[in-house]
Amino acid sequence: MISIKDLSKVFKTKDQDVRAVDKLNLSIDKGEIFGVIGYSGAGKSTFIRLLNRLEEPTSGNIQMNDQNLTGLSKNKLRIARQEIGMIFQHFNLLWSRTVFDNIAFPLEIAGIAKSKRVERVNELIELVGLSGRGNSYPSQLSGGQKQRVGIARALANNPKVLLCDEATSALDPETTDSILDLLVNINEKLGLTIVLITHEMHVIRKICHRVAVMESGRIVEAGDVLDVFLHPKEKVTKRFVDQVMGDPDREDSLHLINQNYKAGEVIQLHFVGENTNQALISELSREFTIDVNILHGKITQTQKGAYGTMLVQLVGDQDEVDRSIAYIKTTSVEVEVSPDV
Numbered sequence: 172m173i174s175i176k177d178l179s180k181v182f183k184t185k186d187q188d189v190r191a192v193d194k195l196n197l198s199i200d201k202g203e204i205f206g207v208i209g210y211s212g213a214g215k216s217t218f219i220r221l222l223n224r225l226e227e228p229t230s231g232n233i234q235m236n237d238q239n240l241t242g243l244s245k246n247k248l249r250i251a252r253q254e255i256g257m258i259f260q261h262f263n264l265l266w267s268r269t270v271f272d273n274i275a276f277p278l279e280i281a282g283i284a285k286s287k288r289v290e291r292v293n294e295l296i297e298l299v300g301l302s303g304r305g306n307s308y309p310s311q312l313s314g315g316q317k318q319r320v321g322i323a324r325a326l327a328n329n330p331k332v333l334l335c336d337e338a339t340s341a342l343d344p345e346t347t348d349s350i351l352d353l354l355v356n357i358n359e360k361l362g363l364t365i366v367l368i369t370h371e372m373h374v375i376r377k378i379c380h381r382v383a384v385m386e387s388g389r390i391v392e393a394g395d396v397l398d399v400f401l402h403p404k405e406k407v408t409k410r411f412v413d414q415v416m417g418d419p420d421r422e423d424s425l426h427l428i429n430q431n432y433k434a435g436e437v438i439q440l441h442f443v444g445e446n447t448n449q450a451l452i453s454e455l456s457r458e459f460t461i462d463v464n465i466l467h468g469k470i471t472q473t474q475k476g477a478y479g480t481m482l483v484q485l486v487g488d489q490d491e492v493d494r495s496i497a498y499i500k501t502t503s504v505e506v507e508v509s510p511d512v
């Protein structure tokens with residue numbers, strides 16, 4: 172769907188050449204939500220702006236929707252861009268136009284007849300959850316509502332790809348979640364490919380299928396979100412994963428558990444992937460004559476399933492406790508008896 176080969180962008184400034192994107196290679200599949208994460212200065216904004224040639228590449232190739240985007244003339248690029256929607260951190264709305272007219276704008280440019288425009292805008296207003304707000308001006312809307320207008324406008328011409336440039340960075344956590352839910356919803360409903368850049372691992376965890384980590388203009392690590400979360404290789408990736416995976420209270424909890432829970436066995440369960448869930452706990456107490464005492468845990472959901480760890484105490488006859496541990500070992504949940512800090 173999107174194939175990027177040796178893409179580079181060098182900004183020539185008075186003092187020096189800045190290699191913002193440096194021989195970047197990446198493939199993005201049709202219909203996936205692909206996240207690129209990196210710290211400030213990694214080159215994310217430049218990268219996403221290269222994808223619709225808001226920024227002209229210095230060298231390299233972008234193949235998108237069966238077209239060589241990098242080779243298109245200005246005229247052909249204008250047409251190709253109708254298949255690429257984009258939303259921005261600061262929304263980039265037209266402040267003197269109503270919600271309705273903002274969304275209608277790209278349709279006007281595309282030369283769509285008025286009656287068709289009205290129909291399409293009303294459809295989009297409903298899709299993004301802004302029914303009844305068509306006559307409002309951007310200044311009368313909350314940040315989340317403004318981004319909904321941005322999304323509706325980006326979808327107006329039925330693009331195949333939606334580029335999101337830090338689309339939730341200006342929003343509070345709750346509003347961020349509602350916008351992310353909307354993006355998942357339109358990805359599923361419309362089969363739209365979404366490419367987003369962010370510096371927040373929460374965004375990646377919540378909605379992305381695959382992720383690439385960017386540093387100094389290059390992709391240093393990429394893969395399925397769950398794989399990258401579970402086996403981060405690069406230092407920068409580990410720091411991002413800690414943003415959402417870190418369980419700083421675990422060590423304290425384990426000390427207290429070792430002091431206070433002497434009966435039976437304390438075990439650590441490690442949940443990974445889509446086939447595992449907390450139903451194991453109810454299964455254990457149903458199938459074995461033991462009590463299962465949940466002591467500490469952190470389970471996190473991603474688009475590719477749940478992962479996390481849980482400390483539990485199993486209390487009962489030693490035989491029965493042993494049998495239940497042997498059973499857990501036959502499941503996909505990893506188990507560790509008497510875990511260390």
Ligand SMILES: Nc1ncnc2c1ncn2[C@@H]1O[C@H](COP(=O)(O)OP(=O)(O)OP(=O)(O)O)[C@@H](O)[C@H]1O
Nearest residue numbers: 182184189191209210211212213214215216217218
């Ligand atoms: N127009 C420009 N002229 C010169 N240098 C630029 C220009 N745009 C970006 N840069 C430089 O390119 C590098 C990458 O910037 P970019 O904005 O793409 O990174 P980023 O990961 O998006 O960071 P941020 O989230 O802070 O914007 C930086 O060193 C930046 O200073």
